[in-house]
Amino acid sequence: MRIGAIEAGGTKFVCGIGNELGEIEDRTSFPTEAPERTLAQVIDYFKDKSFGAIGVGSFGPIDINPNSPTYGFVTTTPKPGWSGFDFLGALKRHFDVPYGWDTDVNAAAVGEATWGAAKGLDSCLYYTIGTGVGVGVYAEGKLVHGLMHPEGGHVLTRRHPEDDFAGVCPYHGDCLEGMAAGPALEARWKVKGHELPVDHQAWEIEAFYIAQALSSAILMLSPQKIILGGGVMQQPQLFPLIRAGVQKNLNGYVNAAEIVKNIDSYIVEPGLGTQAGLSGAVALGIRAFNQA
Amino acid sequence: MRIGAIEAGGTKFVCGIGNELGEIEDRTSFPTEAPERTLAQVIDYFKDKSFGAIGVGSFGPIDINPNSPTYGFVTTTPKPGWSGFDFLGALKRHFDVPYGWDTDVNAAAVGEATWGAAKGLDSCLYYTIGTGVGVGVYAEGKLVHGLMHPEGGHVLTRRHPEDDFAGVCPYHGDCLEGMAAGPALEARWKVKGHELPVDHQAWEIEAFYIAQALSSAILMLSPQKIILGGGVMQQPQLFPLIRAGVQKNLNGYVNAAEIVKNIDSYIVEPGLGTQAGLSGAVALGIRAFNQA
Numbered sequence: 001m002r003i004g005a006i007e008a009g010g011t012k013f014v015c016g017i018g019n020e021l022g023e024i025e026d027r028t029s030f031p032t033e034a035p036e037r038t039l040a041q042v043i044d045y046f047k048d049k050s051f052g053a054i055g056v057g058s059f060g061p062i063d064i065n066p067n068s069p070t071y072g073f074v075t076t077t078p079k080p081g082w083s084g085f086d087f088l089g090a091l092k093r094h095f096d097v098p099y100g101w102d103t104d105v106n107a108a109a110v111g112e113a114t115w116g117a118a119k120g121l122d123s124c125l126y127y128t129i130g131t132g133v134g135v136g137v138y139a140e141g142k143l144v145h146g147l148m149h150p151e152g153g154h155v156l157t158r159r160h161p162e163d164d165f166a167g168v169c170p171y172h173g174d175c176l177e178g179m180a181a182g183p184a185l186e187a188r189w190k191v192k193g194h195e196l197p198v199d200h201q202a203w204e205i206e207a208f209y210i211a212q213a214l215s216s217a218i219l220m221l222s223p224q225k226i227i228l229g230g231g232v233m234q235q236p237q238l239f240p241l242i243r244a245g246v247q248k249n250l251n252g253y254v255n256a257a258e259i260v261k262n263i264d265s266y267i268v269e270p271g272l273g274t275q276a277g278l279s280g281a282v283a284l285g286i287r288a289f290n291q292a
Numbered sequence: 293m294r295i296g297a298i299e300a301g302g303t304k305f306v307c308g309i310g311n312e313l314g315e316i317e318d319r320t321s322f323p324t325e326a327p328e329r330t331l332a333q334v335i336d337y338f339k340d341k342s343f344g345a346i347g348v349g350s351f352g353p354i355d356i357n358p359n360s361p362t363y364g365f366v367t368t369t370p371k372p373g374w375s376g377f378d379f380l381g382a383l384k385r386h387f388d389v390p391y392g393w394d395t396d397v398n399a400a401a402v403g404e405a406t407w408g409a410a411k412g413l414d415s416c417l418y419y420t421i422g423t424g425v426g427v428g429v430y431a432e433g434k435l436v437h438g439l440m441h442p443e444g445g446h447v448l449t450r451r452h453p454e455d456d457f458a459g460v461c462p463y464h465g466d467c468l469e470g471m472a473a474g475p476a477l478e479a480r481w482k483v484k485g486h487e488l489p490v491d492h493q494a495w496e497i498e499a500f501y502i503a504q505a506l507s508s509a510i511l512m513l514s515p516q517k518i519i520l521g522g523g524v525m526q527q528p529q530l531f532p533l534i535r536a537g538v539q540k541n542l543n544g545y546v547n548a549a550e551i552v553k554n555i556d557s558y559i560v561e562p563g564l565g566t567q568a569g570l571s572g573a574v575a576l577g578i579r580a581f582n583q584a
Contacts, residue, residue, distance in 0.1 A: 061547070076547060123438040137512065142432040146415040146514035147548040154545060155508040158450050171545040216447040220429065220512055222438035253446060253463040255353070255368060256439040 003289070004046055004054035004095070005281035007104060008087070010079060010131070013038055015045045018282030022115035024275060034081040035074075039090045046095060053292070055100035055285030057107025057277055058087060060134075064102060064149050072101055098292035100284025104128075104277055106143045106150075108229065108270070109136030110287070111280025116271030118225040125223045126276070127152075129210065130230035133177040139221060153177040157212040160205045163188075180209040182232055198237045207238050211245025214267065218246070218254055229270040243267050295581065296338055296346035296387070297573035299396060300379070302371060302423070305330055307337045310574030314407035316567060326373040327366075331382045338387060345584070347392035347577030349399025349569055350379060352426075356394060356441050364393055390584035392576025396420075396569055398435045398442075400521065400562070401428030402579070403572025408563030410517040417515045418568070419444075421502065422522035425469040428572075431513060445469040449504040452497045472501040474524055490529045499530050503537025506559065510538070510546055521562040535559050 002025070007014040009032060016027035026049075030041050046054075061077070063070045072088025088101055102110075109118075109126035118124035118138070126136035135152030137144040144150060154175045165188045169178030178184060185193040189202050196202045214226055228242070243263045250259060258266040270276040294317070299306040301324060308319035318341075322333050338346075353369070355362045364380025380393050394402075401410075401418035410416035410430070418428035427444030429436040436442060446467045457480045461470030470476060477485040481494050488494045506518055520534070535555045542551060550558040562568040 123436075135512065139431055139436045139438065140434040142434065144415075144431045144513060146431065146516050147510075147550055148514050148546065150512055150514055151546060152512045155511050156450060156504055156541065158448060171543045172541070212448055216508060217512060218439075219447050220427065220442055220444045220509060221436060222440050222442055224438045249448060249464070251463045254440065254443060258439055 001286075001289070002049075002051045003282045003285035004049065004051040004097070005278050005285060006042060006054065006056045007107070007277040007281050008032070008056060008058040009104060009277075010059040013042065014278050015042055016278050016282075017049055017051060018279065018285075020286060022111070022272070022279045022282060024278055024282070027278065032079070035085045035087070035090075036081075039087075042091070043094050051097065051285075053098040053100065053285040053289035054091060054095060055107065055281040055283065055288065056088070056091070057102060057104040057281045057284060060103050061148065061151070062087070062101075062103060064145050098288040100281070100286075100288035102143055102284055103134065103136065103149045105134040105136035106138075107136070107280030107284050108276040109138040109227075109280070110143055110283045111272055111276050112227050112270060113138050114283045115279060116276060117227050117268050119271070121224040123221070123223045124225040124227060125217055125221065126227045126229065126270075128230035129180060129228065129232040131182050133181050135217075137221065139223070152213070152217065153181075155213050155216065157209050160208045162201075163205050176209055176213045180206055180232070185232065193232055193235065198235070203235065203237055204241060206232070207241030207245055210238070211242045211249060214242065215246050215249035218250065218259070222254070224258070226267045227270050228267065229276055233269070239267065239269075293578075293581070294341075294343045295574045295577035296341065296343040296389070297570050297577060298334060298346065298348045299399070299569040299573050300324070300348060300350040301396065301569070302351040305334065306570050307334055308570050309341055309343060310571065310577075312578060314403070314564070314571045314574060316570055316574070319570065324371070327377045327379070327382075328373075331379075334383070335386050343389065343577075345390040345392065345577040345581035346383065346387060347399065347573040347575065347580065348380070348383070349394060349396040349573040349576060352395050353440060353443070354379070354393075354395060356437050390580040392573070392578075392580035394435055394576055395426065395428065395441045397426040397428035398430070399428070399572030399576050400568040401430040401519075401572070402435055402575045403564055403568050404519050404562060405430050406575045407571060408568060409519050409560050411563070413516040415513070415515045416517040416519060417509055417513065418519045418521065418562075420522035421472060421520065421524040423474055425473050427509075429513065431515070444505070444509065445473075447505050447508065449501050452500045454493075455497050468501055468505045472498055472524070477524065485524055485527065490527070495527065495529055496533060498524070499533030499537055502530070503534045503541060506534065507538050507541035510542065510551070514546070516550070518559045519562050520559065521568055525561070531559065531561075
């Protein structure tokens with residue numbers, strides 16, 4: 001079986017063909033431009049290929065409610081032209097196959113649960129911490145939706161006692177994304193994150209916020225694995241700081257060996273590396289194929 | 293069909309017989325004492341009754357992993373005699389029926405989703421705010437488990453700017469339960485919550501913490517309904533304060549009519565009133581019966 005996969009990011013689109021082992025057999029990428037121009041490139045890529053379904057993991061917010069008249073649309077985004085764009089409709093006009101459609105982070109979560117760090121588990125959280133912060137939620141073998149999809153990058157966290165940075169989220173100021181995404185690091189320290197030394201206080205403060213969000217997420221959802229990806233998480237010194245912060249915050253209350261004893265294999269890097277998003281889109285496509 | 297239902301609380305046990313409409317046809321209650329004595333009363337109640345399954349919503353923490361050797365046990369609790377008690381095993385020795393087994397708050401959540409305030413919805417959160425704070429999580433038509441069950445009463449919240457109370461949680465000090473459960477109200481204001489006037493600052497501070505926890509829960513899970521029960525929530529003046537706090541915190545970011553326009557019917561009292569727990573145990577029993 002071949003599955004078409006689209007990782008639709010805010011700055012870059014990746015299209016590919018994958019199989020039921022999660023292997024990517026072919027891929028291409030191009031910058032995200034106006035939707036018509038971008039979709040033309042997507043369609044051009046897939047038009048002479050063969051596949052049984054397409055999975056799309058998209059930047060958001062998006063409408064993922066199958067009963068909504070705007071199902072498949074990108075909803076409200078500052079990205080020129082994309083607000084209200086019928087993304088899935090544009091694809092359906094060209095390719096008559098079952099579609100998997102979810103957020104980029106939900107796609108990555110199900111990809112990791114299918115072939116990656118959470119393989120064989122019923123639940124995981126996938127965080128991307130980069131230009132923004134996004135969270136994919138997989139629980140009881142399903143991707144979680146409700147009113148909309150999760151937007152866990154914007155949870156409120158306590159302020160680090162030595163941090164007087166106001167935060168950069170236009171909605172919430174000092175929410176997790178406002179304090180810990182790449183632009184927050186740069187605004188606070190006046191250099192890009194990757195230019196900061198590994199022993200800089202920035203990383204302890206960064207880990208403080210991430211650990212807090214993870215601690216509350218563990219209490220709410222009890223995930224079997226937490227996977228941290230994205231540009232900021234390319235700084236490996238963050239992992240031990242975050243793990244120690246989670247243990248300190250929970251203070252033995254969640255008395256599971258994964259947290260108390262084996263946290264190094266509980267809060268981890270993506271098993272699929274930078275391919276989590278595209279493989280996740282393949283996983284969405286497979287699920288759509290099997291349900292069709 | 294008749295279903296046996298047990299609402300196993302830390303201070304009181306309620307046993308009953310319900311039907312597939314969620315109606316309670318018979319019930320009894322007694323104080324929670326040592327486990328052997330309490331279970332003897334449970335068994336005495338059910339022994340001459342007829343039922344196709346039993347649902348148990350229990351105080352916790354409990355082991356809800358069917359693959360665990362201690363599945364069905366109460367795990368670690370300060371309650372004398374209950375730590376490590378094989379609750380489900382004690383029942384199974386007497387009644388050979390399918391068992392539903394979950395936390396009291398997960399039971400209440402599925403009860404509300406079956407017959408109550410979240411009837412017909414795929415997702416809801418059920419908070420009880422009383423002697424402690426507990427959260428039941430129902431998402432994509434399933435009760436959520438993972439490493440363990442959710443323990444959302446202990447999430448970390450920001451401090452109210454006019455509040456210097458240290459918090460009473462033995463694990464986390466000023467987590468949600470430490471700041472907002474009944475004992476926290478009493479320790480902070482030196483009187484029981486229900487003795488405080490409805491216009492007392494206590495309620496604005498109380499709502500501040502609850503609204504924060506709800507806001508982050510909405511961002512993580514996007515539930516279709518949030519139900520607030522428990523002794524503290526018998527103060528109706530809390531509801532408008534909490535709803536306004538959630539809207540202020542989210543600041544339009546979760547752009548769903550349920551939050552932006554219709555929050556009065558989004559954050560609500562239990563539809564099943566004080567019967568949510570027992571009816572929820574019936575719902576657990578029905579699910580177990582249907583899966584057996």
